[in-house]
Each structure stands twice: as structure tokens, then as C-alpha cells.
Amino acid sequence: MSQNEQQRGRRAFLKMGVYTLGAGALGGLLPGLGSRAMAAGTDEALIKAARHEGRLNVIALPPNWANYGEIIPAFHHKYGLRVTSASPNASSAEELQAIRTLKGQSRAPDVVDVGPSFALIGQKEGLFVPYKVPTWDSIPEGMKDPEGHWYGDYFGVISFGVNTRVVKHVPHSWDDLKRPEYKGQIALNGNPLRAGAAFGAVWAAALGNGGSLDDITPGIEFFADLAKRGNYIPIAARPATLESGQTPITVDWDYLNLAYRKKFKGRVAIDVRIPETGVFGNYYCQAVSRFAPNPSAARLWQDFIYSDEGQLLYLKGYAHPARFNDMVARGVIPESLMAELPPSEPYKNVRFPNAEQTKKAQDTVGKLWQKMVRT
Numbered sequence: 001m002s003q004n005e006q007q008r009g010r011r012a013f014l015k016m017g018v019y020t021l022g023a024g025a026l027g028g029l030l031p032g033l034g035s036r037a038m039a040a041g042t043d044e045a046l047i048k049a050a051r052h053e054g055r056l057n058v059i060a061l062p063p064n065w066a067n068y069g070e071i072i073p074a075f076h077h078k079y080g081l082r083v084t085s086a087s088p089n090a091s092s093a094e095e096l097q098a099i100r101t102l103k104g105q106s107r108a109p110d111v112v113d114v115g116p117s118f119a120l121i122g123q124k125e126g127l128f129v130p131y132k133v134p135t136w137d138s139i140p141e142g143m144k145d146p147e148g149h150w151y152g153d154y155f156g157v158i159s160f161g162v163n164t165r166v167v168k169h170v171p172h173s174w175d176d177l178k179r180p181e182y183k184g185q186i187a188l189n190g191n192p193l194r195a196g197a198a199f200g201a202v203w204a205a206a207l208g209n210g211g212s213l214d215d216i217t218p219g220i221e222f223f224a225d226l227a228k229r230g231n232y233i234p235i236a237a238r239p240a241t242l243e244s245g246q247t248p249i250t251v252d253w254d255y256l257n258l259a260y261r262k263k264f265k266g267r268v269a270i271d272v273r274i275p276e277t278g279v280f281g282n283y284y285c286q287a288v289s290r291f292a293p294n295p296s297a298a299r300l301w302q303d304f305i306y307s308d309e310g311q312l313l314y315l316k317g318y319a320h321p322a323r324f325n326d327m328v329a330r331g332v333i334p335e336s337l338m339a340e341l342p343p344s345e346p347y348k349n350v351r352f353p354n355a356e357q358t359k360k361a362q363d364t365v366g367k368l369w370q371k372m373v374r375t
Contacts, residue, residue, distance in 0.1 A: 042303040049296035056297040059109040060090040067317025092118035093194035110298035115196020117362040119150040119285040128287040138326035154319040155283035158204035161257030166248035174208035187237040187247035201251040208278020216361040255318035274346035281350040
């Protein structure tokens with residue numbers, strides 16, 4: 001397949017994916033590649049107010065996750081605000097807990113970046129304040145709360161990241177992971193009860209083992225079986241554990257495993273595979289804390305994240321930005337950046353859950369994970 005064909009295939013996939021997310025309003029965008037209409041800009045008064053505050057508190061944004069190692073410095077250099085990045089490896093649950101426990105303190109998080117299930121919890125508890133960025137209309141309808149309490153910023157699909165120095169036969173499917181040769185080698189990026197990436201991995205396993213977006217139970221049963229076989233190990237996979245071989249098969253988002261492959265090149269070979277069946281996709285959500293100590297800086301951060309500049313930085317880190325289709329339509333994505341993306345073929349069968357399905361799956365994992373997956 002030529003590079004151009006790959007790019008067309010990816011665009012077609014993304015159009016499908018966004019429709020799956022419920023973004024019917026985006027129909028007909030892709031043909032308009034020649035249009036270069038500018039995305040809406042940030043209000044000068046907001047910039048002035050944020051600079052008066054002088055700082056921004058973020059949490060759970062590792063430098064090696066979705067290119068935050070470049071996004072945070074870019075925001076700092078653009079607006080001159082000092083960014084305090086707390087607990088980079090915190091989970092979505094810990095982000096919400098930080099809002100609750102640090103309420104009223106200057107070090108409390110101004111914004112959070114959480115999985116959809118945790119976004120719903122935060123909204124239900126009143127932890128977020130609504131805010132709509134200037135580019136609000138180009139965020140797919142299925143990726144945002146209509147009132148602006150939270151909205152998706154980027155998305156990916158679950159993949160296998162494999163350290164081939166340790167693993168000689170790379171698994172291609174969920175069924176492959178049951179092989180005795182993978183004993184003590186398979187890990188998740190955290191606990192599914194607290195981490196969105198691990199939660200997504202369980203759901204992907206469900207899709208690959210007779211489950212559905214309405215039934216995550218087969219995914220829990222799958223990891224319970226892996227645990228009994230000794231293949232699943234309850235170690236929170238991190239870049240260092242993948243590189244060292246401590247977690248040689250890491251079930252994680254594609255953009256993370258792809259970034260590790262690039263980062264470790266020349267030191268350790270990392271193979272990244274999208275499972276042949278059970279291709280699950282999901283997004284992360286930005287939200288402004290209702291108790292943000294720097295409320296203007298929080299809103300300015302949101303404006304930056306959802307600007308063309310911020311969204312392209314996600315793409316540079318292999319994460320597909322929420323406004324991808326809009327930027328394709330306006331022809332603002334450099335061809336060189338598109339060429340860095342992996343082939344689109346494995347993504348054709350990706351499935352995205354809606355809010356109701358996410359809530360149901362979250363309840364099921366909460367009831368069954370600890371009881372069934374004994375390690």
C-alpha cells in the first residue's frame with residue numbers, strides 16, 4: 001500500500017470511528033481538504049487573567065504519555081505561565097481524589113485528564129465546572145458532555161507492546177496470550193478499578209472473547225483465566241518495566257506502546273500489535289476543577305489543548321486528537337506528520353463505547369474484578 005493510500009485509509013477509518021462516537025454532525029467534512037479556515041482563537045482577556053494568576057497545576061500527565069513531555073513546555077513558552085505537574089503516574093481515580101482532598105489549597109489541581117468512566121463520576125459528584133473552548137463545535141458530539149463539564153481530547157486503541165528481547169514469538173490475538181510460554185509476562189497499565197488504560201484493556205479482552213460493549217464480564221473472566229495460568233502478573237506496567245523486560249508483554253494504548261518503540265529504538269526492540277479481534281478504542285477527557293486555584297489558567301490550558309497547535313502535538317505523540325477530522329478538513333495536518341502514523345488496516349474494526357455502556361462496565365468491573373482475578 002502506498003503512503004497516500006494508507007493516509008486515505010486512515011482518514012476513512014477515523015470518519016467511521018467518529019461516527020461510531022455519535023458525531024453525525026461531522027458528515028461530509030473529509031472532502032474539504034483544500035479549506036484552511038482558522039480555528040477559533042482564545043480571548044485576550046482570558047490570557048491576561050491567566051497571566052495575572054501566573055501558574056497552572058496539572059496532575060497525572062507523564063512526559064512519555066501522549067506527548068505531554070512536549071505539550072506542557074509548549075504551553076509554558078507560549079503564555080509564560082509556570083506549570084506545576086504533580087504525581088505524573090497517578091491514576092484517573094487518584095486525580096479525582098486530589099480534587100476532593102486538596103480543595104481550598106493552592107496546590108490543588110486546576111485541570112484533570114481522566115478516562116470517560118471517571119469523567120462521569122467527577123461530573124456526578126460536582127467536581128467539575130462547565131467550560132466550552134473556542135473550538136467546541138468541532139469536538140465530536142459523542143466525545144463531550146453537552147454542558148461542557150468534560151470533553152475528550154485524544155483517543156487510541158488497546159494494543160500489545162512486546163519486548164522481543166524477552167518474547168521470541170509475538171502474540172497476535174487474545175487467545176495467544178493463554179500460551180504457557182507467556183507465563184509471568186503479561187501486565188496492564190495499572191489496576192482496572194483505578195486506571196483508564198487497564199479498564200480499556202479488560203474491555204478489549206471482552207470484545208475478543210465473546211463479550212460486547214454491553215457486557216465486559218468476558219474480559220474479567222479472561223484475565224481471571226490468565227491469572228490462574230500464571231501469565232497475568234499484577235505489576236503496573238511502566239516504560240521502564242517494558243524496556244527492562246519485567247513486563248515484557250504490556251497491554252496498553254497504541255500511542256503509548258508506539259512511543260516506547262520509538263524511544264527505545266537502538267536499545268530494545270518493541271513490537272506493537274493491535275489484536276486481530278477485540279479492537280477497543282476510547283478517549284481521555286479534560287475537565288476544569290470546580291475548586292481550581294487558578295481558574296483562568298485552567299481555561300487557557302483547555303483552549304490551548306483544543307487548539308490546532310495543541311491537537312497536533314497529541315498527534316505527534318501517536319495519539320489521535322479529538323478534532324482530527326476538523327483539522328483534516330481544513331488541511332492543517334502536515335503530510336510529514338501523517339506519514340509517521342502506523343497503517344490504518346488494524347483499526348478498521350475498532351469499537352467505541354457510549355456513556356451508558358461505560359457506566360455499566362464500570363459497575364461490573366467494580367463488583368467482579370477483585371473477586372474473580374486473584375493474583
